[in-house]
Amino acid sequence: MQFCADRPEIVPRTPGFPFHKGVAPIFLQLQSAPIKRAHGKGEDVKLIIATIKPFKLEEVREALTDIGVRGMMVTEIKGFGAQSGHTEIYRGAEYAVNFVPKVKLEVAVTDALADQVIETITDAARTGKIGDGKIFVLDLEQALRVRTGESNDEAL
Numbered sequence: 001m002q003f004c005a006d007r008p009e010i011v012p013r014t015p016g017f018p019f020h021k022g023v024a025p026i027f028l029q030l031q032s033a034p035i036k037r038a039h040g041k042g043e044d045v046k047l048i049i050a051t052i053k054p055f056k057l058e059e060v061r062e063a064l065t066d067i068g069v070r071g072m073m074v075t076e077i078k079g080f081g082a083q084s085g086h087t088e089i090y091r092g093a094e095y096a097v098n099f100v101p102k103v104k105l106e107v108a109v110t111d112a113l114a115d116q117v118i119e120t121i122t123d124a125a126r127t128g129k130i131g132d133g134k135i136f137v138l139d140l141e142q143a144l145r146v147r148t149g150e151s152n153d154e155a156l
């Protein structure tokens with residue numbers, strides 16, 4: 001829909017467009033509406049995101065399953081930290097580029113288990129050398145099991 005000078009009430013509903021005075025854009029109406037979210041039942045859950053050295057994956061996975069973690073996501077990534085990847089050795093060769101291969105783990109756990117998961121990843125992933133990784137902890141708004149509709153701790 002085009003803006004029409006003699007029919008200012010007709011405006012495209014595109015954010016950022018200079019709306020004619022007095023015409024409340026639909027996206028603003030939606031933004032001011034109270035936000036209602038279904039958080040589901042059950043205990044609160046956290047999402048723990050960790051980057052680790054790829055050769056540590058099996059050790060970390062085993063340590064996590066040993067303490068009761070029942071699921072996780074694993075992604076091969078590239079990244080860099082404080083050294084910009086320059087001083088890290090990967091498979092014997094110094095990387096000329098800034099990105100170093102890492103494995104990213106994403107683990108959703110109950111609040112009660114979160115500290116133990118963080119400690120377990122830290123212990124299992126640590127070599128003491130640079131590039132051992134990072135752990136980020138987020139409050140997870142909701143977890144849901146697709147098959148049953150169970151939520152939060154019951155979905156894990």
Ligand SMILES: Nc1ncnc2c1ncn2[C@@H]1O[C@H](COP(=O)(O)OP(=O)(O)OP(=O)(O)O)[C@@H](O)[C@H]1O
Nearest residue numbers: 051078079080081082083102129130131132133134
């Ligand atoms: N600020 C950040 N934001 C997002 N990801 C990061 C950040 N810093 C590091 N990472 C991720 O973590 C990986 C490992 O980072 P790394 O362990 O080298 O961090 P560091 O702070 O340099 O620690 P160290 O001094 O032990 O090397 C990076 O390859 C990247 O994927």
Ligand SMILES: [Mg+2]
Nearest residue numbers: 081082083131
């Ligand atoms: Mg580093």
